[in-house]
Amino acid sequence: MGEFDLITRYLKPLAGEGAMGLDDDAARAFGRVLTKDILVEGVHFLPTDPLDLVARKALRVNMSDVIAKGARPAAYMLGLVWPSRLGEEGFAAFARGLDAEHQAHGLRLLGGDTTSGQHLVISVTMFGEPLFTTPLLRAGGEAGDLLVVTGEIGHGVVGLEAARNAPPADDPGALPYRLPQPPFAEAGFIAAHAKASLDVSDGLMADAKHLAEASGVDLTIDLQHVPFADNPGADEKLALRQMTGGDDYQTLFLLAKDGERHLVEAQQHGLRLAVIGRAEAMAGPEGIATLRAADGRLLSISSDGWDHFG
């Protein structure tokens, strides 16, 4: 039984008020958006990744959730399992990484706990200030809405391959994996205009499916409109890996059709927003996400990989 199933069966019944049934990316309590993402050495980052970038990534994956919920990242609690082998120099680098994010994004550290252990674990609980009072959730989209994604998709996959060779700290090829770029500039647009929204972290197709289910719509994504990273020829094989690879930390959201003019204006001001598809009424019992290739073929994804569809 996987983590999703364990959570559904055993933790969901324990969810309290504000937990959104553990079905969304964040909780709402005390007038704040609350997220928690844990990073484990060897699972979410490589033991050879520079520790300042690991610290920054730990904060950014949480900021990504906060932004996708229409809020401004404000403060956090930091839990650390810190192996002594990383030494004082490692700790200093880690703290430098935190400080860099404080300076760039106005975050503040509220407290936490540091303990010893064999593998580095970073557990961040982040608090966001909602920009509007109505909660922005995965649910709320409707047939006719435009499907929009921020930034570029697939940096995580391409960057991970580079990072696996343990290149120097400033290697530009590994940087997109080591230091994700959540849509900081687009956060205000998301909060103001998105009807339903989530953080793209499991892979664009998987997260589109989550959005489709929660909003009760079918989503069709046009492959040729997806802003792929480092894939200038839109090579389909690479593109399909990028659609499922994860570690994007962009926001995927539904926008009312009449919001398109705001989108065009925002694009003209340099915001990285791409319309990649559309929401339609559900054809079956639950919302699905389908990919349309350049030649019109429809592809869907299953746990076994990509399937031809219909």
Added chain:
Amino acid sequence: MGEFDLITRYLKPLAGEGAMGLDDDAARAFGRVLTKDILVEGVHFLPTDPLDLVARKALRVNMSDVIAKGARPAAYMLGLVWPSRLGEEGFAAFARGLDAEHQAHGLRLLGGDTTSGQHLVISVTMFGEPLFTTPLLRAGGEAGDLLVVTGEIGHGVVGLEAARNAPPADDPGALPYRLPQPPFAEAGFIAAHAKASLDVSDGLMADAKHLAEASGVDLTIDLQHVPFADNPGADEKLALRQMTGGDDYQTLFLLAKDGERHLVEAQQHGLRLAVIGRAEAMAGPEGIATLRAADGRLLSISSDGWDHFG
């Protein structure tokens, strides 16, 4: 360089408003008391401890901090690094443990993150509702105050020895280590009457030293007045181990001399509160904690263990 020193040198400069300079047990933000304690398998609990009790302990060590800061434990975010070897049965037991604390203490789960890894790590961020508006801190005590401790001291040390033999889940000898008993009943008294307060988790002597430093007083503890667990003859050798063993999760606080009548009344109503010493003006540049044995000898503790003093 130990964890305390790393935090002091590298994290304290990053502390923001509400963090209390990372010098206290909890933060204050959004009108809430915030704590975070991480438990690591093999460090804070034994791999053979029953998982329902591990879950309850993870919540209780956080509730202990919240209570010591004059607040009511209300809600939490849960971070889990969950090794697949623990299986669905283990996860079910863990969730049962959480639910037991929800029922007993009115806690609610807000959200969190579950990921895989080799060792079980439980990272709880807990939110408490302050019972009064003035924050209850380690600082605030004065010369003349009474030093009070809740419950009994030394269960952790005695219980750990029993738990090391991996006895059955309901073994009464191991239970005090596996399932600490924070001062739930005494929480209201602490919030109403304590001038300065902290959670006893590092060992009574070490935490008395923290309280002395923060409040700028010298503390003298009378060994014969400490309510030791499972040490009926007050064996001094065992008592000294119990004073330094840690894992007590009681509250140590300073009470104004004229609050003694409230204390006596509370004791008569069955609250477990013991006056174990007194605060005096500092003799040196910083507050210290000294232990007075039954025969009047003064003992202090250093990193090498117990020293005869003066």
